[in-house]
Amino acid sequence: MFDLPTFIYVDSLIRGLLQGAVYGMMAIGLSIVFGVMKVVNFAHGEMLILGGYLAFMLYSWFALDPIIAIALIGPLMFAFGAVLQRTLVDKFIDRPQHQQFLLMIGMALVLVNGLDMIFGPDARGAHEVPYAFDSYEVGGIFIDAVRLYKAAAALVMVGFLFWFFKATRTGKAIRAAADNYRGALVVGLNVSRLYAITFGIGAACAGAAGCLLVLDDITPHAGPGFTLLAFTIVIIGGLGSMPGALLGGVLIGVSEAMAGVMFQPSLKSIFSYGLLILVLLFRPAGLMGKRA
Amino acid sequence: MNAAPPHGPGLAGLPRRALVALAVFVAALVAAPGLVDDYILSVLILGLYFALVGQAWNVMTGFCGQLSLGHALYIGLGAYTAGALFVRFEISPWIGLPVAMVVAGLAGALIGFLSFRFGIRGVYFALLTIAFAEFTRILFDHWGWVGGSSGLYLPVTERTQVDLWSLRGPLWMFYYVILAAVGLAFLICRRLLNAKIGYYWLAIREDQEAAQAMGIDILRYKVLAVAVSAMMTAFGGVFYAFYYNQFYPETIFNIDKSIEILLGVIVGGIGTLFGPILGAFALAGIGEVLIWFQDLVGVRGLKLLTYGVVLMIIILAKPDGLWPWLRPLLGLGRRDRA
Numbered sequence: 001m002f003d004l005p006t007f008i009y010v011d012s013l014i015r016g017l018l019q020g021a022v023y024g025m026m027a028i029g030l031s032i033v034f035g036v037m038k039v040v041n042f043a044h045g046e047m048l049i050l051g052g053y054l055a056f057m058l059y060s061w062f063a064l065d066p067i068i069a070i071a072l073i074g075p076l077m078f079a080f081g082a083v084l085q086r087t088l089v090d091k092f093i094d095r096p097q098h099q100q101f102l103l104m105i106g107m108a109l110v111l112v113n114g115l116d117m118i119f120g121p122d123a124r125g126a127h128e129v130p131y132a133f134d135s136y137e138v139g140g141i142f143i144d145a146v147r148l149y150k151a152a153a154a155l156v157m158v159g160f161l162f163w164f165f166k167a168t169r170t171g172k173a174i175r176a177a178a179d180n181y182r183g184a185l186v187v188g189l190n191v192s193r194l195y196a197i198t199f200g201i202g203a204a205c206a207g208a209a210g211c212l213l214v215l216d217d218i219t220p221h222a223g224p225g226f227t228l229l230a231f232t233i234v235i236i237g238g239l240g241s242m243p244g245a246l247l248g249g250v251l252i253g254v255s256e257a258m259a260g261v262m263f264q265p266s267l268k269s270i271f272s273y274g275l276l277i278l279v280l281l282f283r284p285a286g287l288m289g290k291r292a
Numbered sequence: 293m294n295a296a297p298p299h300g301p302g303l304a305g306l307p308r309r310a311l312v313a314l315a316v317f318v319a320a321l322v323a324a325p326g327l328v329d330d331y332i333l334s335v336l337i338l339g340l341y342f343a344l345v346g347q348a349w350n351v352m353t354g355f356c357g358q359l360s361l362g363h364a365l366y367i368g369l370g371a372y373t374a375g376a377l378f379v380r381f382e383i384s385p386w387i388g389l390p391v392a393m394v395v396a397g398l399a400g401a402l403i404g405f406l407s408f409r410f411g412i413r414g415v416y417f418a419l420l421t422i423a424f425a426e427f428t429r430i431l432f433d434h435w436g437w438v439g440g441s442s443g444l445y446l447p448v449t450e451r452t453q454v455d456l457w458s459l460r461g462p463l464w465m466f467y468y469v470i471l472a473a474v475g476l477a478f479l480i481c482r483r484l485l486n487a488k489i490g491y492y493w494l495a496i497r498e499d500q501e502a503a504q505a506m507g508i509d510i511l512r513y514k515v516l517a518v519a520v521s522a523m524m525t526a527f528g529g530v531f532y533a534f535y536y537n538q539f540y541p542e543t544i545f546n547i548d549k550s551i552e553i554l555l556g557v558i559v560g561g562i563g564t565l566f567g568p569i570l571g572a573f574a575l576a577g578i579g580e581v582l583i584w585f586q587d588l589v590g591v592r593g594l595k596l597l598t599y600g601v602v603l604m605i606i607i608l609a610k611p612d613g614l615w616p617w618l619r620p621l622l623g624l625g626r627r628d629r630a
């Protein structure tokens with residue numbers, strides 16, 4: 001079990017770290033929506049798949065690189081999320097959880113099966129980007145260019161989000177509304193508009209992650225799996241915490257990759273769920289979340 | 293012990309219209325196997341299965357307010373316990389059933405105790421229930437004694453011979469078994485809701501802090517809600533195993549299994565007695581119409597897409613479910629526990 005050469009572990013560790021950055025970016029979208037609106041988006045993974053298929057369309061029609069396509073798909077998914085929030089989700093903000101849940105499940109079913117009807121159930125992926133088979137050698141370890149670029153793109157977007165919430169007026173206003181809903185109303189913030197922006201950001205994160213994941217493979221029915229993965233990550237990191245989501249993403253990425261080589265690939269998520277259970281029981285606010 | 297409910301737990305206080313409707317409904321269900329073909333009977337069986345597990349889920353989430361998104365765990369534990377006892381030791385499902393219920397009940401109590409002991413509530417608790425179900429799924433995937441990822445197969449015998457003791461037989465036998473289970477579950481839920489424990493559960497659901505301040509041992513009653521719910525769900529799992537004869541960790545512990553349990557309850561009316569039954573039949577009916585529609589149009593995926601739209605429309609139009617909206621039409625007031 002442990003008699004593999006060291007470089008295989010190092011290789012897996014690096015792959016896990018790179019994948020973790022993508023996971024983290026994906027999960028941040030879910031985390032922001034919950035942190036601000038206290039709404040759990042059970043269609044997050046499905047939105048990711050939607051973004052991925054949009055990228056796949058652009059790739060197969062115009063040979064557009066999915067990473068570059070984020071510049072188009074991000075804003076598009078943002079608009080999609082904002083409209084969704086304005087038309088549907090907004091009515092459910094104060095509703096009991098199970099009603100929000102049913103709305104999201106309905107939405108998820110529409111997205112998954114709509115995509116299945118259009119694209120079919122088979123896995124699709126952008127496999128023929130120019131750098132598909134490139135790799136970099138660092139001290140005897142080869143790093144796939146695709147993985148590296150994906151992680152870099154994810155980190156750029158995470159950086160952008162941190163900047164947005166730290167430095168811009170809108171970002172600060174959203175944080176204010178998250179901290180104190182009534183207070184935000186009192187000082188005259190347009191909370192409903194801020195919520196639309198927030199949900200838009202959540203959808204854009206999911207869509208952008210879809211653009212990155214289409215460089216591997218996606219299927220319409222992978223949606224629920226990604227929703228679950230995003231949940232695992234944000235709970236471990238701390239629901240509502242952005243650095244937490246990034247940390248959770250990296251932890252899950254690494255644990256999946258390491259479990260894959262140390263045990264068997266089919267066991268890879270048992271560590272994720274084990275970690276999730278332990279974190280929920282002993283530190284329910286997550287590794288980096290505020291104490292509830 | 294019994295704080296007297298407005299009309300007592302019997303049928304005596306119900307309005308005439310409701311009694312007639314109930315009598316017609318029960319009579320139709322009892323007579324159904326003689327009236328409909330095997331296909332419709334199988335749809336009714338599926339509807340009744342969801343009515344059973346829906347009622348079970350409703351105890352924990354509807355009565356006590358603890359959202360579970362991982363009830364597949366108890367379906368799976370029930371199916372695997374009774375299934376493995378039958379396949380490995382030829383033990384009758386009627387002996388396997390209580391064992392399965394104890395296993396599921398203990399698992400529920402453990403999860404409930406761990407979660408509530410550490411003060412986990414709301415969405416965190418819901419996600420924890422998913423995590424336990426997924427964790428167990430992977431464990432069973434790697435547990436060779438119960439078939440690992442290729443699942444468990446029950447020996448299939450000819451479907452014409454009635455062997456109630458081994459639960460092997462024709463469709464109508466399964467129909468009456470699940471019908472009886474649904475009836476029993478209904479009576480149990482009604483009894484629970486009208487007993488002290490039911491009032492405690494509702495108090496916890498409405499305001500946990502206030503319930504605690506009133507001196508209710510909330511940890512104990514929340515754990516009991518999960519355990520009772522898990523035991524009732526395990527019945528559904530045992531039925532599932534013997535009705536379908538085969539199951540895999542991948543499907544039986546899947547989150548989809550957990551979700552399909554609760555859709556009917558929310559559509560029918562969460563926290564009500566009759567809502568889970570109504571919702572299960574409503575969704576089974578809608579599902580059949582949509583399958584017909586999908587075959588008519590000939591587009592794959594149309595059924596589930598429309599199903600999603602229907603769910604969204606229902607929750608937008610009738611957020612409390614169909615039963616609270618239909619109830620007054622039968623002359624039932626809010627105070628009738630139905």
